[in-house]
Amino acid sequence: MTGTDARGWGWVAHLREGGCTPWAEFTGTAAPDAGPFPGAAQLELARRVNLAGGSTDVVRRILGTGAPARGRQEFLLRGAVAERDYGPRPVDPSEVPPAELVRVAVGALAEQLARAPRLPAPAPQRRRRCARGSGVLALPLAPVDALLYDVWASRAARGPVLPWPQWTVRSAHLERVPAALRFRRRGEEWRATGFRRRVELTAAALGPVIEPEAVEVVRKVQPLLGGLVDPTRRAELVDRVLRPWMEARTGGTALVVPEEARAWARGVAEGIAADVRRAGYPVRGDLGTLWAMAEAGRARPLGERVLEVTVQVLCDGWETR
């Protein structure tokens, strides 16, 4: 049977009161609670939230929750549980991998989001006069890896999407071109919406790069949200909270296309160029930009940074900068 000693409960109480002392240095004690003893991942995350200035409410919620989704079931706290001949080996909280802390954190974030009060109805937009219709569709002119990264980031906000390396490699195997990068079709659809519709390619059409770690947080929270709220509420939270938050977190560098998918990415660039030439769209810049992919860089978000961003949101909420 599992037994949890007074020092373990002492640390729980310490963390609930905003304490930041690591488990290895903690010496206090407390009487046991009625509930189950929290796992080492929850405890370490709570400590990090305290370090970042999070509220005691957030800490209480973290300590009272299990980790969502698949992964290691729980991490027992070494030195606070009785030795058993079975079960996972107890660990020091500092040894819990960042990915497991993120798993607990995104679960807490999804619940926090699901519980948020209903948002006020958006201000009614002024009805556009229909047939007045002159307008330019500005398609982005940028290196194809940046275009692909932008597509992936948008998808992360819309629904479940594979991590960046798998998404690019899988798309390469399937020889799939994202709909957003089928410029000719997009141009034709635009032109069919009215008269005096023009299409052009310009570097100005691509927004600043969204920080990969912010995309990763949204990518992980999104599917959990699907299991907590109905589709209408989910759409509301995605459109008015998650996406604006993600889009405001700019300033990083895009992830590089993995080696296995680079030939496919070049093919996508060629397809875009062929589309543009065939359709005769004006290009404001050099079409050769499409092939200027980054040669070096990271191909996945940094685990520690994802954790940092997640903890920050747990503390500050989904604020847009």
Next chain:
Amino acid sequence: MSRKRVLLHVGTPKTGTSYLQDVLFNNRPTLRAAGISYPAERFDGQFLAALDLMRLPWGGLEQEAVGAWDELADRTRKWSGTTIISHEILANASRPQVQRALESLGHPETEVHVVLSVRDLVRQIPAEWQENVKHRRTIGFRRFLDELQDPEREGRIASWFWSVQEVPEILDRWAGDLPPEQVHVVTVPPSGSDSSMLWDRFARVFGLAGLDLDLHVERVNPSMGVPETSLVRKINKRVNDSVEPAHYRPLVRELLAHQTLSKRRGSPRLALPPDVWEWARDLSESWVEEIRARGVDVVGDLADLLPGAEPAEFFDPDRPRPRQVNRAALDAIEALLREGVRQRELEEELRARVADLEQALERAYLRPTYRAREKAVRKLEDSGLGRGMMSTYRRVRGR
């Protein structure tokens, strides 16, 4: 009227749980008449509730599970007799999730019993590997075994396996707070036992003995042999990047694995290599001692969890005999061809129906009023102004 109590069956996978759940679902009216509720509106209703409780994303299915656990718990609290809840993935629940589950079902005021059906590790380990293969994984058997034996239990495969198969640990999580007489361990009889024996044990623990239940079910989850499982693994390697899950499920898992390859007879069965067999036996012995020491109600015999005296002959699924795999592959090709023929016939039938509809449409197009309207639209689409007018018209008409 029977007294109010909840029988909560929390696993483990691969212990005849699907059969039990199908019988319970199909016999709900009979059960209700006997004072037993099996609350579910659809066959996977309790699976959805388990997903909801554990916040498990499951290929989009979790979106249908929002609020499902609370609904299940609400129905349970309102029922005055016995309620049976059963899903094997509940074995994965963490302590806070267990606490939430028990409290929502009325514990400690309501008498909650936890039921855990268990099978010996020597059969469970190969069965879980096969299940992984049927879910698109490409991991080899030896690597799978290495991951399970790694004490760190890192990675999805080992963490999931132990969370749903490690019997003493599951009992700690689910039943640590319950008196031993409210904890029931049902053992799966050894291979070759009478097929009714397991059902009799389930019937005993769930109070179903003596009820006139229809025990026939459609859904079966049969197992494959060594060459068949190896073949599916090779198929996974080939098609994982090109066949979407929505097509994989009906074509590979259902058509090939369940309906074709698992029906082949005479293939060597999956087993553990001798070194792993010994490790699994030792582990099983320690589990048996642990369960015995708890004094819980054992339905069956704890000796069922121990393997026989000698390991079964081991045929390495990572190096299957090519001839056996080829034969399995021929059966697979035949099944796919038959399915291809069926799809082609269906396509022809649909083409004929489309042709009929097109003819009917054509006749409608020949009417003079339609032709005049078509001419006007074509003319408008030729100019920018016309396209704008058409766009406005379509928006007004909501098209």
